[in-house]
Amino acid sequence: MFAALQALKVIESDALPYDLCTRREFARWVVSASNTLSRNSASKVYPAMYIENVTELAFDDITPEDPDFPFIQGLAEAGLISSKLSNNNMPSSESSRVTFSPESPLTRQDLLSWKMALEFRQLPEADSKKLYQLSGFLDIDKINPEAWPALIADLSAGEHEITALSFGRTRLFQPSKAVTKAQTAVSLAIGDAFEVVGEELARIEAEAMAENVVCAHNELVAQVEKDINASFEKELLREKEIVDAVEKLAEEAKSELARLRVEKEEETLALERERTSIETEMEALARIRNELEEQLQSLASNKAEMSYEKERFDRLQKQVEDENQEILRLQNELEVERNALSIARDWAKDEARRAREQAKVLEEARGRWEKYGLKVIVDSDLHEQTTKTESTWLNAGKQNHVEGTMKRAGNLIAKLKKMAKDVGEKSREVIYLIIEKISLLISALKQQVHGMENKAKDLKIKTKSKAEEVWRQTSLRADEIRNISIVKAKETVEEFKDRVGKLGEKFKSK
Known part of the structure; x- marks a missing residue:
């Protein structure tokens, strides 16, 4: 801090920090x-200006001729130090002689009193008990009571406490002990001046560091120059040795070059001779090259012809493969058609067999009817026999056989349609033609069955009416009725057999 205040021109540059500081x-x-x-402009104390017959002197020993009169008079006029100006209320006998003693050493008590009066407009109230609680000083009775408020204000300043910073940790204040200029500098740097002094200290430290860096750099530069000079001398000596060695090598190379020149001339002559022979060989090679080019052209034309033939062969081979695939497809479709026809033929045979069996059943029914017709029927037995005959005929003419035929025909058509999905268009048309023929046959069969049912119903009605007529008239007419019924039944059976036979022949012809 002392150096910072010197740099700020607060303290003279020739002042020494460990000398005692005077009041002046x-x-x-x-x-x-x-x-x-x-x-803070409100905290500034301005030097006093002496005006003759106007300015009242604060101290008897400080005259306007004193070089420090403006500073001492300014402090007194500001009321920061005790003087005649601040003791006007005292009796004249007591205030007749007030001295400042500028050359006397500055005491600790005066240091704190002046500084705290400058820092605070109003000092706290103080007593010995409060001062002792804050400081713990053992010599409070030696301290002037007028300095107690300043001392309490300083002790309450915390880390900016002048007592601790200047005098260290102590239990004896020693108010009359002189202070050094360094301790005075600490007190001046506390308070409003703390930031400015801190900035100046930082600047001084930075300058010192910069000077140290510059000195270190200069020393490093000198050392580097010395090392470079020594290295340069070594390099120069080594380069000189290298130059001598190179000159020696140059002489050897010169003699070697002369020898190589002679050898080169001999090699040149040999190369000329070889060149002549090579030119002769090149001419022969040129002729051979022309012949080879002609052969290559011939080979290229042959290659083009072979490529064309190969392409034509590939096209033909592809056509053959396509035709083979088409043949295989047609064979598959033909096989499918053959299977469809075989299935349809088997179905027709099966239906013809069933028709024959049905005809046989009808023939047996007719035989039973004829058998019953030969009996002599009287009274109620005639009605019972007639009922039995009707039951036998109706059972023989049931639609179970026809419905089974239609169901099997429907299954056959579904199977043929499924086969038609996996074949070509032409085979599909053939299969659909077979399906159409089967459908027509089924339709015709349905119509024939319907006609036979109608005829059977008519026959039933006629038979019943005739039986009732015979029963009503006489038993003698029974033979006539039986003969008529037998004839009608035979005609019906024959007609059904003829139609079934025609249906089977028609399907076989398809």
Whole structure:
């Protein structure tokens, strides 16, 4: 801090930090620090100006001719130090002689009193008990009671406490002990001046670091120059040795070059001879090359012809493969058609067999009817026999056989349609033609069956009416009725057999 205040021109540059500070010097430094370091204009103390017959002197031993009169008089006029100006209320006998003693050493008590009066407009109230609680000083009775408020204000400043920063940890304040200029500098740097002094200290430290860096750099440059010079001398000596060796090698190379020139001339002559022979060989090679080019052209034309023939062969081979595939497809379709026809033929045979069986059943029914017709029927037995005959005929003419035929025909048609999905268009048309023929046959069969049912119903009605007529008239007419019924039944059976036979022949012809 002392150096910072010197740099800020608050303290003279020739002042030494461990010398004792006089009251004159501290008064001068306090006013200078207030104007230089304080950033608050209300805290500044300005030097006093002497006006003859107007200015009242604050101290008897400080005259206007004194070089520090403006500073000491300014502190007194500001009321920061005790003087005749602040003791006007005292009796004249007591205030007749007030001295400042500028050359006397500055005491700890005066240091704190002046500084705290500058820092605080209003000092706290103080007593010995409160002062002891804050400081723990053992010599409070030696301290002037007028300095107690300033001491309490300083002890309440915390980390900016002048007592601790200047005097260290102590239980004896020693108010009359003189202070050094370094301790005075600490007190001047506390308060409003703390930031400015801190900035100046940082600047001084930075300058010192910069100077150290510059010195270190200069030393490094000198050392580097010395090392470079030594290295240069070594390199120069080594280069000189290299030059000597190179000159020696150059002489050897020169003699070697002369020898190589002679050898080169001999090689040139040999190369000329070889060149002549090579030119002769090149002419022969040119002729051979022309012949080879002609052969290559011939081979190229042959290759083009072979490529054309190969392409034509590939096309023919592809056509053959396509035809083979078409033949296989036609064979598959033909096989499918053959299977369809075989299935249809089997179905027709099966239906013809069933028709024959049905005809046989009808023939047996007719035989039973004829058998029953030969009996002599009387009274109620005639009605019972007639009922039995009707039951036998109706059972023989049931539609179970026809419905089974239609169901099997429907299954056959579904199977043929499924086969038609997996074949070509032409085979599909053949299969659909077979399906159409079967459908027509089924339709014809349905119509024939319907006609036979109608005839059977008519026959039933006629038979019943005739039986009733015979029963009503006489038993003698029974033979006539039986003969008529037998004839009708035979005609019906024959007609059914003829139609079934025609249906089977028609299907076989298809």
